Amino acid sequence: MFPQVFKKDSxxxxxxxxxxxxxxxxxxxxxxxxxxxREMTPNDGILHLAALLALPKFVKWLLKIHDPNHKAEExxxxxxxxxxxxxxPHPWCKIANEESDWKNRQKDTMHLLAGVxxxxxxxxNMTILHWAMENGLETAKAMVAALDIRHDAERDEKYLxxxxxxxxxxxxxxxxxxxxxxxxxxxxLSLCLEGATLKSRYFKRILPNEGAQPLGxxxxxxxxxxxxxxHQKSIPLESNCPPQ
Numbered sequence: 001m002f003p004q005v006f007k008k009d010s011x012x013x014x015x016x017x018x019x020x021x022x023x024x025x026x027x028x029x030x031x032x033x034x035x036x037x038r039e040m041t042p043n044d045g046i047l048h049l050a051a052l053l054a055l056p057k058f059v060k061w062l063l064k065i066h067d068p069n070h071k072a073e074e075x076x077x078x079x080x081x082x083x084x085x086x087x088x089p090h091p092w093c094k095i096a097n098e099e100s101d102w103k104n105r106q107k108d109t110m111h112l113l114a115g116v117x118x119x120x121x122x123x124x125n126m127t128i129l130h131w132a133m134e135n136g137l138e139t140a141k142a143m144v145a146a147l148d149i150r151h152d153a154e155r156d157e158k159y160l161x162x163x164x165x166x167x168x169x170x171x172x173x174x175x176x177x178x179x180x181x182x183x184x185x186x187x188x189l190s191l192c193l194e195g196a197t198l199k200s201r202y203f204k205r206i207l208p209n210e211g212a213q214p215l216g217x218x219x220x221x222x223x224x225x226x227x228x229x230x231h232q233k234s235i236p237l238e239s240n241c242p243p244q
Contacts, residue, residue: 055096
């Protein structure tokens with residue numbers, strides 16, 4: 001689907017048999033796209049593509065028909081908001097680039113989609129915030145702002161990553177224990193998360209008779225915290241290993 005050649009001296013993207021609708025999208029020519037697209041098939045992937053190219057004008061218009069929570073197979077099961085996290089600047093978006101730079105378009109596209117995307121979406125067990133962090137500092141900053149996490153009363157439950165062993169990680173703990181980012185980027189991402197006022201959490205959602213908590217567990221949900229606190233008090237002092 002992607003254009004193979006971009007000619008610097010031409011206004012056209014050269015690609016084999018690229019339909020006019022897609023060609024106008026790649027160029028960022030919204031007026032042409034709107035005129036060409038007389039009929040739309042819901043959830044055909046075009047909203048995901050517009051999000052991937054960070055084209056807010058297109059996204060706003062396409063949201064009238066397309067479901068922002070549709071998981072498109074051709075986009076690896078992602079929703080449009082996840083696609084905009086993976087967005088990169090492209091020279092062939094000539095008209096869109098002339099109207100606004102890519103960073104501002106990415107932010108605007110995120111804001112359009114953040115309010116209509118369900119927080120339950122996961123990609124390899126990552127929440128949308130974890131996925132944004134995987135795509136770099138600037139993307140994470142834009143996502144924190146778009147989701148307005150700071151003012152979300154449910155923020156500490158919404159943004160938990162769960163690994164294969166059932167351990168749940170807040171974004172801060174994910175950076176420390178799971179992320180492959182280098183130390184410099186981890187530090188920058190941690191500072192970014194401070195503005196979201198998220199609590200640090202690291203635990204398993206299990207009862208004492210169902211298994212052990214990971215070393216240094218903290219941030220248990222209230223009901224589990226009470227049970228584990230009582231459990232710790234009930235065992236002999238010499239074997240009592242409270243969480244860090």
